[in-house]
Amino acid sequence: MEVLRLRGLSIRVHPTFLLVLVAYGVLGLITQALFIFALVIGHELAHLFTAKAYGFNVVGLEIFPFGGAAYCDDLFEGRKIEESIMALAGPGFNLLLLFAAQALRWLGYWTGPSGEEFVRINFWLAAFNLLPILPLDGGRVARALFSDMFGFVRTTKALARLGQAFGAFLAILGLTLLGKEHFIENLMTFLILAAFFWLSGNKEIASARITFLRHLTRKKEELLRKGLMKSKVLTAYAETPLVRIVEELTPDRYALIHLPGKEFQMEKMLTETEVVEGMLAHGIYYPVGKL
Incomplete structure (x- = not known):
């Protein structure tokens, strides 16, 4: 769902992200949710600036519950180095903030629970997004590395289905926490993430062959330009x-x-x-x- 267009850049919010905000608001955790939202925006801007540094024309951003994706006019999927570095830029941003905040805590400049919470959230945002499943950043790196070996379409489908399986695992995990502290909060988060992985996995699978057709067009252009491939x-x-x-x-x-x-x-x-x-x-x- 598009919520803003800024200088030709389309900013979209995945429906599951809105569900997270509503869920956290109902539980009285809206401040924490907005804090995570701000970090996710920074995570996403890291993807955007990296794409622009490579010369790609970024036309849109999509915000997920705990991450996001940049969309370009130019095709970058399947270019091992570019896709990997663009994907790693988001978790790298969170790790940079984590180490900076931890250094301030060690030096005594940032005391109290807010510093610990800042480090914890950035750690989980980085770790979560590095999981080798689609549509997470780690999945995009895995696709860049293995698409030569197994084929782009097959690799995309496999990583997307792994993401859906992980979503199902989270849903089951949420149900097993019955009776434990923060059960409702954890259950809602896990169920929303399960829905996110299921919907996003279907989207990745459905678009895999379309993306490949775009690859074919790019390969024709490169072959004509270089004279060999x-x-x-x-x-x-x-x-x-x-x-x-x-x-x-x-x-x-x-x-x-x-x-x-x-x-x-x-x-x-x-x-x-x-x-x-x-x-x-x-x-x-x-x-x-x-x-």
Whole structure:
């Protein structure tokens, strides 16, 4: 949900973040919620400034319950170094604040419970966002590292489903705290986070192939500009559905698909462009051998 547009920058708030604010308000913890909101904004601005430092045109920010995401006109997903550093900038911001605040506490300049709370919240924001699941920052780093090995679409789906499984774990964990101190507060937080991971996981899975198509466009542009590109060869049976091949494609290598004939001699060679265009024309389960 878009709440503000500032100099062309769209600022959106995920519905689960509003639920967190309402829940904390009902429990009389609105001050703590707004404090976390301010730290999340700083976390998100770290992503934004890092993206701008790389020259990406940031067009929007989305605020999640305990983190956020920057959206760019330019494609950065799948670029290992850029995506990893952009993702780590948010937790890095929280760790920087944590160490600065802890140093002030050790030196005696920041005493009392507020300093301890500041350190604790920044620690959990950093640790939470470094979990290797989507849509968290750690998941984006994991995708950048493993998409070459397993394919962008497959890696995105796996990390998003891990995020959904983690959300289910949090929901169950919240229920097991029945009768313990702050049960209602913890239960509401865990249930909202479970909903967040479920909704965001569905969004990541649904957009994975669309994002890959954008990768394909970028690869064509880079190939035309540079005149060459690293490639890889995939071998597939004629009966293999196109979707299985697309899930193996990676952002920074151009794929050639080898269809072996009898005794595994060369029968046909297709490009990834032909495979993707065939999938769009005939559907995801169309056999590659019919192209």
